[in-house]
Amino acid sequence: MIGRTNGTPVSITGLGCHVPERVLTNAELSTLVDTDDEWIIERTGIRERRIAAEDEALTDIARPACVRALEMARVDAASVDLLIVATVTPDMAFPSAAALLADELGMPDAAAYDLSAGCTGFVYAIAQAHSMLASGLAKRALVVGGDVLSKILDWEDRSTLVLFGDGAGAVVMEVVEEGGFLAFELGADGGGGANLWLPGSGSRKFEDPDKVVKMNGREVFKFATRVMVSSAEAILGECDLEIDDIDVYVPHQANVRIIDHAVKRLGVSRAKTVVNVEKYGNTSSGSIPLALADAADDHRLEPGKLVLLTGMGAGLTWGSALIRWTHDTTGALV
Ligand code: UT7
Numbered sequence: 001m002i003g004r005t006n007g008t009p010v011s012i013t014g015l016g017c018h019v020p021e022r023v024l025t026n027a028e029l030s031t032l033v034d035t036d037d038e039w040i041i042e043r044t045g046i047r048e049r050r051i052a053a054e055d056e057a058l059t060d061i062a063r064p065a066c067v068r069a070l071e072m073a074r075v076d077a078a079s080v081d082l083l084i085v086a087t088v089t090p091d092m093a094f095p096s097a098a099a100l101l102a103d104e105l106g107m108p109d110a111a112a113y114d115l116s117a118g119c120t121g122f123v124y125a126i127a128q129a130h131s132m133l134a135s136g137l138a139k140r141a142l143v144v145g146g147d148v149l150s151k152i153l154d155w156e157d158r159s160t161l162v163l164f165g166d167g168a169g170a171v172v173m174e175v176v177e178e179g180g181f182l183a184f185e186l187g188a189d190g191g192g193g194a195n196l197w198l199p200g201s202g203s204r205k206f207e208d209p210d211k212v213v214k215m216n217g218r219e220v221f222k223f224a225t226r227v228m229v230s231s232a233e234a235i236l237g238e239c240d241l242e243i244d245d246i247d248v249y250v251p252h253q254a255n256v257r258i259i260d261h262a263v264k265r266l267g268v269s270r271a272k273t274v275v276n277v278e279k280y281g282n283t284s285s286g287s288i289p290l291a292l293a294d295a296a297d298d299h300r301l302e303p304g305k306l307v308l309l310t311g312m313g314a315g316l317t318w319g320s321a322l323i324r325w326t327h328d329t330t331g332a333l334v
Helices: 037-044 058-073 097-105 118-134 190-195 217-238 256-266 284-297
Strands: 002-004 010-018 023-025 048-050 082-086 111-115 140-148 166-175 180-188 248-251 306-313 317-324
Touching: 002 217, 010 058, 010 118, 010 180, 010 284, 010 317, 037 256, 048 166, 058 097, 058 140, 058 166, 082 097, 082 118, 097 111, 097 140, 111 118, 118 140, 118 166, 118 180, 118 284, 118 306, 118 317, 140 284, 166 284, 180 217, 190 217, 217 256, 217 306, 217 317, 248 256, 248 284, 284 306
Parallel strands: 082 111, 082 140, 248 306
Antiparallel strands: 002 180, 010 166, 023 048, 140 166, 180 317, 306 317
């Protein structure tokens, strides 16, 4: 799916992010599995990641992010009438994380549901919220992207364990005077789904339903390097824009080698590219909002800037969004 937004402008008016306190370094990981700091940094760029406590679930990490986003946008929780949570690690299959959060935050009038699109979930969710706001169906949206992948990893599998971390971000989305979202491009390829999957987590019976993430890293790497480029090129083409028009490029934070490949192929400068994978690893749906928070704090995400977001992940899925930034979002991380 690809299209320009037309009609009512919608933008991000508040941003909040939160990560668990516990830092897990590469050195610590090398005491758990056969790996080392040098391999992890060279192959992924990751130095450390945050890991949720035993009693911490997705909504515990998402809640402070939501509160901060609402504060930044200066809106009451009760005025939110749409809450979408993009995640593959809700507290449980049902009730949804969104329904739980809407109750805890005090949003009695909100439609609330979870959305599953792997690490691309946040981009899918902002596209949905955009449509509902622009059409007038919803008046004010809160969109969360967050995951606690540490809970579904095989802690003996070095090929996945070193990559992922926990974290969440939330954005308030509202109709604005001008600027905001210009276009979205979203896609999925279920044929490649078994390259990154969680067998035994749903209604399909498997012989060995061990409910831990399984990944064919090389295949996901090939997929990622392809779609990070094709999705970005498609959305720019749709908007008659060139890569040089982009002020800030926010790619999914999975592996610095994937980011470097996209940077080179797209011809975007590294200086315009937001990279924070070294301190959080791949936080799945949390990755893009956490990168936005870092960019804002570095004063790179000012109103007027043209921002390109591109994600990819389980499904397999991919997605891009183009947004003319409208609001000051510094101080998002709490
Ligand atoms: O949101 C999407 C989520 N997933 C991704 O983005 C993953 C995309 N894929 C990747 O990022 C990379 O494929 C990995 C980082 C997972 C792996 O890097 P690679 O350069 O593709 O390594 P490889 O799978 O080709 O493995 C090379 C070697 C293998 O050993 P042999 O067979 O050459 O002896 C692996 O067993 O590295 C070994 N290896 C490790 N060694 C030390 C795999 N994981 C580790 C590890 N520490 N953690």
